[in-house]
Amino acid sequence: MMKENKYDDQEFFEAYGKMERSQKGLDGAGEWHELQKLLPDFQGKMVLDLGCGYGWHCKYAAVHGARYVLGTDISKKMLEAARTRNPGPSIEYRRAAMEDLDFQAESFDVVLSSLAFHYVKEFEPLVQNISRWLKSGGSFVFSVEHPVFTAYGSQDWYYDENGDILHFPVDNYYLEGRREAVFLGAQVTKYHRTLTTYLDTLLQNGFQLLRVVEPQPPEQMMELPGMRDELRRPMMLLVSAVRR
Amino acid sequence: MMKENKYDDQEFFEAYGKMERSQKGLDGAGEWHELQKLLPDFQGKMVLDLGCGYGWHCKYAAVHGARYVLGTDISKKMLEAARTRNPGPSIEYRRAAMEDLDFQAESFDVVLSSLAFHYVKEFEPLVQNISRWLKSGGSFVFSVEHPVFTAYGSQDWYYDENGDILHFPVDNYYLEGRREAVFLGAQVTKYHRTLTTYLDTLLQNGFQLLRVVEPQPPEQMMELPGMRDELRRPMMLLVSAVRR
Numbered sequence: 001m002m003k004e005n006k007y008d009d010q011e012f013f014e015a016y017g018k019m020e021r022s023q024k025g026l027d028g029a030g031e032w033h034e035l036q037k038l039l040p041d042f043q044g045k046m047v048l049d050l051g052c053g054y055g056w057h058c059k060y061a062a063v064h065g066a067r068y069v070l071g072t073d074i075s076k077k078m079l080e081a082a083r084t085r086n087p088g089p090s091i092e093y094r095r096a097a098m099e100d101l102d103f104q105a106e107s108f109d110v111v112l113s114s115l116a117f118h119y120v121k122e123f124e125p126l127v128q129n130i131s132r133w134l135k136s137g138g139s140f141v142f143s144v145e146h147p148v149f150t151a152y153g154s155q156d157w158y159y160d161e162n163g164d165i166l167h168f169p170v171d172n173y174y175l176e177g178r179r180e181a182v183f184l185g186a187q188v189t190k191y192h193r194t195l196t197t198y199l200d201t202l203l204q205n206g207f208q209l210l211r212v213v214e215p216q217p218p219e220q221m222m223e224l225p226g227m228r229d230e231l232r233r234p235m236m237l238l239v240s241a242v243r244r
Numbered sequence: 245m246m247k248e249n250k251y252d253d254q255e256f257f258e259a260y261g262k263m264e265r266s267q268k269g270l271d272g273a274g275e276w277h278e279l280q281k282l283l284p285d286f287q288g289k290m291v292l293d294l295g296c297g298y299g300w301h302c303k304y305a306a307v308h309g310a311r312y313v314l315g316t317d318i319s320k321k322m323l324e325a326a327r328t329r330n331p332g333p334s335i336e337y338r339r340a341a342m343e344d345l346d347f348q349a350e351s352f353d354v355v356l357s358s359l360a361f362h363y364v365k366e367f368e369p370l371v372q373n374i375s376r377w378l379k380s381g382g383s384f385v386f387s388v389e390h391p392v393f394t395a396y397g398s399q400d401w402y403y404d405e406n407g408d409i410l411h412f413p414v415d416n417y418y419l420e421g422r423r424e425a426v427f428l429g430a431q432v433t434k435y436h437r438t439l440t441t442y443l444d445t446l447l448q449n450g451f452q453l454l455r456v457v458e459p460q461p462p463e464q465m466m467e468l469p470g471m472r473d474e475l476r477r478p479m480m481l482l483v484s485a486v487r488r
Contacts, residue, residue: 148392148414151477158402158413167402167413170392174460174475194478195439199456209453212443216418231418233395234438 003097004119006188007053007075015184017081020224025056030227031143031236034215035114038240040139042066045109048133050098050142051116055082055091061110062088072096098126106135113142115236118150118190121178124201131206134243140207141241146214146234150192153179157229168233198237207241214238247341248363250432251297251319259428261325264468269300274471275387275480278459279358282484284383286310289353292377294342294386295360299326299335305354306332316340342370350379357386359480362394362434365422368445375450378487384451385485390458390478394436397423401473412477442481451485458482 006012020028026036043065049058052071061069069091073079079093098113099120111130120126130140149155151173157165172192179192202209214234217227250256264272270280287309293302296315305313312334317323318341326337342357343364355374364370374384393399395417401409416436423436446453458478461471 148417152411158411167396167415169402169411170414170477171411172475173392173477174458194458196456196458199443199453203453203455209443209447211447212440214418214438214440231416233414233417 003074003099003121004189005074005097006119006186007073007078009186010077012184012186012188013075013077015186019184022054025054026060029056030217030221030230031215031238033218034213035141035143035238038141038211038213038238039112040110040141042110046107047110047112048072048103048108050101050111050113050130051119052082052093053078053114053116055086055093057112057114058082058091058093059086059088061112062090066090066110068092070094072098072101074098101129103133105132106138107133108138109135110139110141113144115143115145117142118145118192121191123193123197124205127201127205127207131243136243138243139240140202140243141239143236143238144198145190146237147173147193147195147198148233149235150179150181150190153181153192155179155181155183155190165229165232195237198239202239202241206244208244209239209241211238211240247318247343247365248433249318249341250363250430251317251322253430254321256428256430256432257319257321259430263428266298269298270304274461274465274474275459275482277462278457279385279387279482282385282455282457282482283356284354284385286354290351291354291356292316292347292352294345294355294357294374295363296326296337297322297358297360299330299337301356301358302326302335302337303330303332305356306334310334310354312336314338316342316345318342345373347377349376350382351377352382353379354383354385357388359387359389361386362389362436365435367437367441368449371445371449371451375487380487382487383484384446384487385483387480387482388442389434390481391417391437391439391442392477393479394423394425394434397425397436399423399425399427399434409473409476439481442483446483446485450488452488453483453485455482455484 026032042061047061047066047069049071058069058071071093074097152169158169270276286305291305291310291313293315302313302315315337323337396413402413
């Protein structure tokens with residue numbers, strides 16, 4: 001099976017590097033102020049970050065006392081950036097598609113994933129793995145592109161003839177699977193899933209939901225170009241759960 | 245405070261009476277096959293149905309062994325229909341806006357509500373009441389119009405110049421509150437809320453989520469006019485929770 005690895009495309013990787021979140025790290029990410037509230041106490045914990053990218057969340061976990069942090073990503077370039085920007089004695093970065101990872105049962109106290117699951121084709125097998133890798137009482141916290149944002153496919157607004165935004169289009173909501181979105185000027189393959197699939201799959205595979213949040217941009221980012229439009233449709237979904 | 249009571253408008257009440265779900269009851273409701281799976285065992289239970297309408301769910305609870313079922317609705321006409329169509333020795337129907345109800349703590353084992361919360365302006369005070377009215381371990385199961393369906397306001401598709409559906413519009417998602425929708429040819433006031441508000445309010449007020457489901461129409465209804473379009477956007481959200 002071909003797995004999504006757009007971030008090893010040099011042009012795309014460079015465009016990603018220019019984003020606010022790439023330049024400034026966690027404080028440059030519009031959802032961070034909400035995601036941060038959902039994170040568990042990391043003191044002494046074994047942490048796995050699936051699709052770690054530049055490693056900002058790995059570093060955060062390490063700085064907040066994690067005993068060991070494993071950041072995995074399918075992209076060689078992303079991991080090179082992570083090793084340079086966010087190294088740490090308790091952090092290990094490993095190249096792997098998250099679908100291929102295998103750990104002993106109850107290896108981790110915390111599993112994180114930031115904006116990576118929408119690149120994965122099958123969600124339930126992954127959730128079953130995460131459920132097995134986590135200790136009982138362990139935390140699973142992730143962000144993902146919102147089903148409203150991924151359903152139509154283009155991930156763009158619907159405009160009038162003057163190029164002004166009319167609204168955001170939703171279609172094919174229950175048709176899960178592959179979408180060809182335009183992101184940073186490039187065509188990127190993502191996978192749409194319903195909210196039912198994101199939440200109910202957790203509920204039916206040994207997780208208790210603690211928080212479900214659709215983050216709004218923080219007040220101090222509201223004057224950035226296009227940011228007020230972010231109040232017109234949800235773009236991300238944040239979930240915090242505990243392994244029962 | 246003015247509370248929504250469109251169902252006592254004679255014309256609207258008659259139009260509602262012609263819907264499949266009004267004529268056929270539970271089996272005429274596209275979401276029933278999924279909602280049914282979320283219901284608890286009713287045997288010996290004290291049940292409250294908020295916005296009971298014709299009383300189909302009250303009757304279902306009674307037939308399945310509930311000790312006492314209280315169905316409440318703001319509409320006089322709806323309750324008259326309920327008393328005629330779905331009476332029972334263990335069922336009481338009471339006219340009240342759900343915002344005005346008051347019960348002793350731990351009065352009920354089960355609280356139900358079918359497609360009524362989107363007529364209520366404030367959700368959290370209601371959830372806090374329900375949490376108090378339920379016994380520990382009690383069930384809270386409800387359906388509501390989906391935030392994707394209520395965000396824009398008109399609750400209609402976006403069409404091309406030939407009158408064909410292009411997609412479903414989403415806008416003002418984070419702007420919760422009043423919407424003027426067209427339903428059964430009449431203007432009806434509803435309240436839009438985000439998914440965060442529906443789910444996270446429960447999580448933060450003493451509830452554990454058991455199931456979160458966006459129902460798809462059952463296969464045998466798929467040939468009814470317009471039913472295939474129901475796969476293009478979510479219209480309802482079903483939630484099953486337990487009072488911790």
